[in-house]
Amino acid sequence: xxxxxxxxxxxxxxxxxxxxxxxTYWWLQRWEYLRFVLREISSVFVAWFVVLxxxxxxAVSREPEAYDEFQSFLKxxxxxxxxxxxxxxxxxxxxxxxxxxxxxxxxxxxGKRVPGILISGPNFAAWLVISAVIAWLLLRT
Amino acid sequence: MDAQxxxxxxxxxxxxxxxxxxxxxxxxxxxxxxxxxxxxxxxLTKATDYTSVAAFLAFPLVRLYLFVLCSxxxxxxxxxxxYTLYDGLQIKHLNEVxxxxxxxxxxxxxxxxxxxxxxxx
Numbered sequence: 001x002x003x004x005x006x007x008x009x010x011x012x013x014x015x016x017x018x019x020x021x022x023x024t025y026w027w028l029q030r031w032e033y034l035r036f037v038l039r040e041i042s043s044v045f046v047a048w049f050v051v052l053x054x055x056x057x058x059a060v061s062r063e064p065e066a067y068d069e070f071q072s073f074l075k076x077x078x079x080x081x082x083x084x085x086x087x088x089x090x091x092x093x094x095x096x097x098x099x100x101x102x103x104x105x106x107x108x109x110x111g112k113r114v115p116g117i118l119i120s121g122p123n124f125a126a127w128l129v130i131s132a133v134i135a136w137l138l139l140r141t
Numbered sequence: 142m143d144a145q146x147x148x149x150x151x152x153x154x155x156x157x158x159x160x161x162x163x164x165x166x167x168x169x170x171x172x173x174x175x176x177x178x179x180x181x182x183x184x185l186t187k188a189t190d191y192t193s194v195a196a197f198l199a200f201p202l203v204r205l206y207l208f209v210l211c212s213x214x215x216x217x218x219x220x221x222x223x224y225t226l227y228d229g230l231q232i233k234h235l236n237e238v239x240x241x242x243x244x245x246x247x248x249x250x251x252x253x254x255x256x257x258x259x260x261x262x
Contacts, residue, residue, distance in 0.1 A: 027229060037225065037229060040222075040225040041225065042221075043217060043220075043221035044222065046162075046166045046214045046218045047214070047215060047219075047250075049178075050210075050211045050214055052177065052178065053173070053207065054253055054254055056189070057198070057257045057261070060191065060194050060195055061260070061261050067191045067194075071181075074178065075182045079182075080178070080182055083178030083179055086178065087175055087178065090170045090171045090174055093170075094167040094170075097163050097164070130168050130169065131171065134176075138176055138186075139186055139188050
């Protein structure tokens with residue numbers, strides 16, 4: 001305590017940090033970066049699906065004529081193309097999400113880490129089952 | 142993320158919504174989007190016809206399901222869009238505006254979904 005009181009306050013040497021300027025297009029420099037950004041951009045198409053669903057619910061809540069308009073909107077080639085692209089992106093989201101769950105969950109059994117495939121595998125299986133059940137419920141009419 | 146101790150307290154909740162929305166989106170959205178956006182317009186199914194959809198929406202449980210299907214993925218998307226803008230375009234100074242727009246949009250979408258589904262009859 002005595003020495004602390006007598007020692008003059010120590011000023012940290014703080015040289016200016018050298019930081020390389022990162023390009024705005026850093027995500028185009030490597031396939032891994034681009035894949036990461038594409039995965040993040042998939043969320044835009046997730047949001048688009050929600051908009052589409054809300055439009056559908058709104059159209060149904062009105063009269064059948066309003067719903068016909070919504071259905072012809074879906075048949076517009078640009079909207080159809082957008083939906084095909086959106087579908088590819090949301091599938092990409094699902095695949096990356098299930099693969100990520102294997103990395104996020106470090107489950108250990110008997111001191112050994114459970115291999116990722118045992119965590120992502122059941123997720124993929126559940127995805128198939130859920131999709132099949134939804135398709136069956138919607139398509140049986 | 143630095144020097145914002147008061148803002149960070151809500152982060153765990155936002156992250157939880159992001160994560161839950163990611164799970165819902167991953168499991169449920171592809172099949173719904175395929176049927177609604179691709180199969181039905183191409184004439185492969187009548188599942189999205191007026192009578193079928195109105196019949197489905199008559200069930201309260203279906204409306205609750207649709208509410209979750211809309212709300213959580215919106216928060217998921219808001220979170221991801223926020224950080225993609227943050228990292229991708231390096232616009233740190235607009236951080237608060239972007240966050241307000243993203244989560245505000247998700248809240249707005251949730252309110253709209255809640256209103257449409259609650260008042261449906």
